[in-house]
Amino acid sequence: MASKSRWADTEEDAALEAKKKREKEEKKRLKAEKAQKAEAERRAQAEAEAAAKQRAAQEQQQRLEPPDDNIPPTKRRKITPEQDDQEKDGTTENESSAKLLRFEAGGWGKSRSVENYDKLNDIEEGAYGWVARAKEIKTGKVVALKRLKFDPNDASGLPETGLREIQILKDCSHRNIVSLREVVVGDDTSRIENIFLVLEFLEHDLMSVLGDMPEPFLASEVKTLLLQLASGVAYLHDHWVLHRDLKTSNLLLNNRGQLKIADFGMARYVGDPPPPKLTQLVVTLWYRAPELLLGAKTYGAAVDMWSVGCIFGELLTREPLLQGKNEVDELAKIFELCGIPTDESWPGFRRLPNARHLRLPKSSGTNTGPIIRARFPLLTAAGSALLSSLLSLNPDRRPTAKEMLDHEFFRQDPKPKHEAMFPTFPSKAGQERRRRRSTPNAPGRGQKAADLGTMDFSGLFASREKEERGGGFSLRMV
Ligand SMILES: Nc1ncnc2c1ncn2[C@@H]1O[C@H](COP(=O)(O)OP(=O)(O)OP(=O)(O)O)[C@@H](O)[C@H]1O
Numbered sequence: 001m002a003s004k005s006r007w008a009d010t011e012e013d014a015a016l017e018a019k020k021k022r023e024k025e026e027k028k029r030l031k032a033e034k035a036q037k038a039e040a041e042r043r044a045q046a047e048a049e050a051a052a053k054q055r056a057a058q059e060q061q062q063r064l065e066p067p068d069d070n071i072p073p074t075k076r077r078k079i080t081p082e083q084d085d086q087e088k089d090g091t092t093e094n095e096s097s098a099k100l101l102r103f104e105a106g107g108w109g110k111s112r113s114v115e116n117y118d119k120l121n122d123i124e125e126g127a128y129g130w131v132a133r134a135k136e137i138k139t140g141k142v143v144a145l146k147r148l149k150f151d152p153n154d155a156s157g158l159p160e161t162g163l164r165e166i167q168i169l170k171d172c173s174h175r176n177i178v179s180l181r182e183v184v185v186g187d188d189t190s191r192i193e194n195i196f197l198v199l200e201f202l203e204h205d206l207m208s209v210l211g212d213m214p215e216p217f218l219a220s221e222v223k224t225l226l227l228q229l230a231s232g233v234a235y236l237h238d239h240w241v242l243h244r245d246l247k248t249s250n251l252l253l254n255n256r257g258q259l260k261i262a263d264f265g266m267a268r269y270v271g272d273p274p275p276p277k278l279t280q281l282v283v284t285l286w287y288r289a290p291e292l293l294l295g296a297k298t299y300g301a302a303v304d305m306w307s308v309g310c311i312f313g314e315l316l317t318r319e320p321l322l323q324g325k326n327e328v329d330e331l332a333k334i335f336e337l338c339g340i341p342t343d344e345s346w347p348g349f350r351r352l353p354n355a356r357h358l359r360l361p362k363s364s365g366t367n368t369g370p371i372i373r374a375r376f377p378l379l380t381a382a383g384s385a386l387l388s389s390l391l392s393l394n395p396d397r398r399p400t401a402k403e404m405l406d407h408e409f410f411r412q413d414p415k416p417k418h419e420a421m422f423p424t425f426p427s428k429a430g431q432e433r434r435r436r437r438s439t440p441n442a443p444g445r446g447q448k449a450a451d452l453g454t455m456d457f458s459g460l461f462a463s464r465e466k467e468e469r470g471g472g473f474s475l476r477m478v
Pocket residue numbers: 123124126127128129130131144146149178199200201202203204205249250252262263264265429441442
């Protein structure tokens with residue numbers, strides 16, 4: 001007689017299953033009930049507070065108003081930005097407030113409870129961050145929940161990064177920028193870890209996609225991604241926002257070929273010209289522009305365009321372009337790829353704090369164009385011209401995001417692939433996972449930029465010169 005399968009359903013199994021199901025449903029019901037109750041209490045409290053405020057205002061007005069019917073002029077709305085937009089690094093209120101712009105966005109009431117969402121799975125549990133896929137109980141809508149970071153390095157003790165992220169995301173509305181649906185809170189609202197951003201959910205981030213792809217993106221796909229990236233960045237720069245942490249893990253991609261910029265933890269508002277003092281320690285090392293590495297205190301939108309150049313290179317090879325081990329090594333890798341700065345190509349670079357003690361080779365031994373073309377042999381002349389310009393050492397020579405959108409690279413064949421024709425990938429964010437941490441983290445707030453001291457790059461091209469002279473191989477007689 002054939003033995004009974006180990007997996008066959010017995011009556012006992014079925015009963016157990018039914019019991020488990022009942023228990024699960026009961027738990028769900030209780031949770032929904034609790035959320036509803038919390039919501040109702042919150043609403044009642046908010047209404048009571050609003051009514052009290054209105055009463056107080058009416059009373060005060062009655063006290064102030066003269067008995068005759070002279071109506072006082074209506075109070076003008078305050079449009080100057082709040083203090084929290086300013087960097088804690090030396091910008092005075094007057095310096096920046098005159099230049100900051102705020103664009104209109106709808107206001108929000110009191111935050112709802114996180115209990116309105118059911119966690120489905122963790123997406124990312126990084127050094128400090130936590131992002132999960134979750135479902136809104138009432139609507140069944142799938143979202144991403146991002147818990148605000150408590151940054152122990154933040155000397156101010158204020159959740160500045162989180163506040164900025166909320167403010168900027170709330171102000172932004174663009175198809176290539178992740179949208180913030182609401183902010184929800186846990187039970188203990190006095191703790192920053194109990195504040196969550198509810199973001200639209202996208203199936204992938206570009207770093208994970210690149211890491212899993214057996215073949216690199218096609219040229220037409222690279223163009224579609226770059227156009228969307230440039231379009232999102234152009235919108236940000238147009239609205240006076242610097243992202244300051246563009247990298248492939250902060251670019252999300254959905255299964256309809258749409259790219260969206262995420263992670264505004266490092267972003268800030270700036271004016272034109274930018275405030276005289278900005279945090280130097282911004283942007284993850286591999287995507288950090290040379291002017292930042294050389295200690296520039298004033299910088300602008302061009303720092304984001306450098307990162308866009310690094311992302312362009314990464315899309316072509318599936319590998320981060322400039323993987324320095326530390327700041328000095330990062331600069332060495334930049335100079336190897338992009339040549340060394342000269343007074344002609346980058347007037348005034350010597351005045352940057354970390355450039356004073358820089359020892360450079362006598363001759364650059366290089367000219368950016370040929371090296372970039374050699375490293376990306378499949379790229380057309382227009383493509384390498386765009387990449388070389390994004391990777392200009394001199395920030396003033398980098399194209400703006402708007403200029404990039406008009407570049408002939410995107411008009412040439414192969415044309416950008418239609419988003420709807422974009423390949424789809426198995427979603428990692430839809431499964432339980434912990435992402436491998438193989439890339440450096442964004443710098444923590446409040447950390448000081450390193451003084452790089454004397455940097456000796458004079459031997460940088462020595463080995464290349466030898467190679468060029470034909471020292472590559474020799475025949476040995478035995
Ligand atoms: N809206 C979203 N939909 C899907 N996945 C998301 C979403 N937002 C973030 N993620 C995933 O979570 C990861 C971390 O998110 P994010 O970069 O916003 O957080 P972070 O805490 O600042 O992370 P890090 O310090 O690694 O930059 C992303 O790389 C992405 O994989």
